[in-house]
């Protein structure tokens with residue numbers, strides 16, 4: 001493979017039959033072929049049809065991205081693969097739970113900043129908060145960065161979910 | 171009327187029969203006893219008892235590749251399944267349709283480290299096209315038929331169905347028909363017609379065209395070979411093929427340039443390098459074929475026909491990628507070519523052939539014989555000449571002998587040549603010969619072997635004897651892992667680290683110990699009579715053909731080199747491998 005092409009970041013949606021081992025197949029494909037996974041989310045989206053939607057954010061040269069899509073598409077339980085980065089004008093969101101511990105001035109500052117990020121407080125003690133924050137991965141990165149000097153102790157992130165704008169289904 | 175209830179084991183057998191299966195290759199064990207019991211009580215399916223589960227899969231591959239039908243394997247849980255893994259990986263790499271049934275511990279024991287439990291679907295996920303763990307008998311018939319569908323449609327490959335022992339006993343109705351439409355897997359066989367038109371335009375306007383065909387034509391079936399022949403003859407263009415595609419186009423034809431790639435002919439590789447339009451039909455730009463990628467056919471427009479979208483633009487960027495089945499696409503190409511009354515550029519083509527003929531004159535496959543030692547190439551050439559006109563199937567092991575077989579045994583028909591190309595599995599040849607012989611009981615089936623490779627699945631000679639399969643094992647015995655030795659000579663200054671075949675058995679006595687016939691030839695003068703004896707002796711024969719120990723396989727494109735930088739047999743002084751090339755295999 002010619003390696004001097006630039007690296008791109010793509011968000012890919014994969015609609016799969018929700019059968020045993022399907023996630024292992026997708027993850028195994030990435031690890032076995034040496035592709036990158038920046039984030040991966042999965043959940044059943046149609047209980048009647050037993051389909052799940054996997055959203056994977058990956059990086060690679062254009063040729064590698066094309067390979068990743070073709071490789072995903074040929075997995076037997078895959079219904080559809082969509083590259084939201086090129087095929088659609090998509091919206092992307094991620095959610096994070098962010099725990100910040102501290103008292104006094106730092107605690108006040110954390111609460112003030114969370115407001116600017118429209119983060120919600122979902123748990124509180126005299127010495128800690130758990131914030132729920134939603135947005136693009138960059139926004140969450142920024143929020144976590146700001147919380148770090150204010151007593152950040154724990155982070156749990158969902159990874160990116162994404163969907164195309166407009167009326168069409170995937 | 172409600173369908174009759176069958177046990178899981180009976181469902182397995184019924185589904186196999188409904189799929190038209192006549193033969194399965196297997197080895198019993200605790201976790202498949204119910205299926206073996208059901209096999210015992212029927213007479214529609216023949217079971218070939220192998221001596222090692224790897225052998226079962228290779229035999230099924232030989233059966234599949236020589237017939238175009240899927241090969242079927244039955245093995246037990248745990249060690250039975252893990253022994254099958256090499257064969258499954260081999261079939262995956264070479265796109266061979268295999269349905270492998272594995273026994274599993276009872277469902278309630280899964281995950282408890284039960285006796286002979288292995289996570290078979292986990293282990294085989296990476297070496298199958300798809301696999302299933304069947305948790306209840308009512309799903310079994312559907313999964314069986316789905317498995318055959320997946321193995322044989324699109325790009326063929328191996329599949330595994332893991333069946334817990336309790337499911338084999340459980341009763342269920344058998345209702346499913348063998349013809350299914352799959353929920354998600356529906357590969358495209360018709361190519362995009364606009365792209366095909368674009369391809370035909372490129373082909374028609376070429377000045378220095380080249381057909382490069384591969385295993386996909388064989389996978390597609392005999393119709394694809396026929397259409398390929400028609401199209402290539404209509405154009406008058408030169409054609410080469412990969413190791414996996416040999417036989418799709420007749421080697422006796424004047425437009426045939428021989429195999430390309432690492433051990434391909436001078437004319438095929440040079441034509442690949444210099445052509446202006448490259449027409450890839452069912453080949454996958456493998457690294458044995460392309461050599462150094464940035465120097466691969468640098469000036470050509472490239473057309474690629476492949477049923478698997480992931481093969482297109484994987485290693486080499488192409489100008490026109492057509493996703494579809496070879497036969498379907500060739501049919502459309504021919505139709506469009508004819509309807510537009512296309513004519514190749516006669517003058518340009520004449521010049522191109524003049525150039526190709528100059529390369530041909532280099533006679534890159536030539537070798538020198540003498541009275542003292544048999545040359546391995548000579549042994550294969552004589553085998554070829556002495557079996558001409560017969561229905562002959564050739565399998566190989568892996569190594570120099572494999573490449574010499576590809577170079578010096580010429581195939582005019584598809585499905586006559588079975589070799590482990592992608593994985594390069596030593597030990598493939600004898601079980602594959604068994605599978606081919608089962609499918610073609612009256613044909614001559616020869617495993618062209620090396621003395622090292624043959625020892626890897628030697629136990630299968632017992633299978634051949636038991637089932638009275640008259641396979642011929644033609645060992646080119648150079649007392650070396652010759653291919654390894656050749657690389658050590660070229661890359662490691664002749665330090666032959668552990669590549670000498672020490673303490674070899676006496677192959678003649680070994681054959682006899684198995685109840686087969688053993689033959690030996692040591693001098694060129696003995697070769698023909700010994701070959702005649704091998705061909706004419708009924709039953710399995712093992713022929714220990716002593717050949718030149720230090721012969722190298724040429725031409726050779728060293729790793730990391732370009733097509734026009736190949737080493738030829740008579741100028742090996744110039745042979746050198748770049749530091750970068752040494753990193754490659």
Ligand SMILES: Cc1cc2nc3c(=O)[nH]c(=O)nc-3n(C[C@H](O)[C@H](O)[C@H](O)COP(=O)(O)OP(=O)(O)OC[C@H]3O[C@@H](n4cnc5c(N)ncnc54)[C@H](O)[C@@H]3O)c2cc1C
Pocket residue numbers: 263264265324325326383384385386387389390391411412413414415429430431432433434451452453454455456458459475476477478481494495496497568569572573590591592593594595653
């Ligand atoms: C020691 C050694 C040396 C070797 N040296 C060489 C060498 O010098 N030259 C050489 O050529 N090989 C050589 N090989 C073999 C090599 O490793 C590859 O196995 C081989 O080149 C691949 O052949 P192929 O491109 O035809 O692809 P295959 O592996 O046969 O793949 C077939 C392709 O066709 C596609 N396909 C399948 N079915 C269809 C269909 N119905 N319609 C359309 N497309 C379809 C598949 O998707 C795939 O892309 C060597 C192997 C060994 C072990």
Ligand SMILES: Cc1ncc(C[n+]2csc(CCOP(=O)(O)OP(=O)(O)O)c2C)c(N)n1
Pocket residue numbers: 567568569570571572594595596619620621622623624646648650651652653654
């Ligand atoms: C299972 C396996 N192990 C190791 C190799 C590496 N290998 C490739 S060719 C070869 C030597 C084969 O020797 P032999 O069968 O005598 O054939 P020759 O090259 O001498 O004709 C080896 C060890 C392989 N291809 N397969």
Ligand SMILES: [Mg+2]
Pocket residue numbers: 569620621622646647648649650651652
């Ligand atoms: Mg040898």
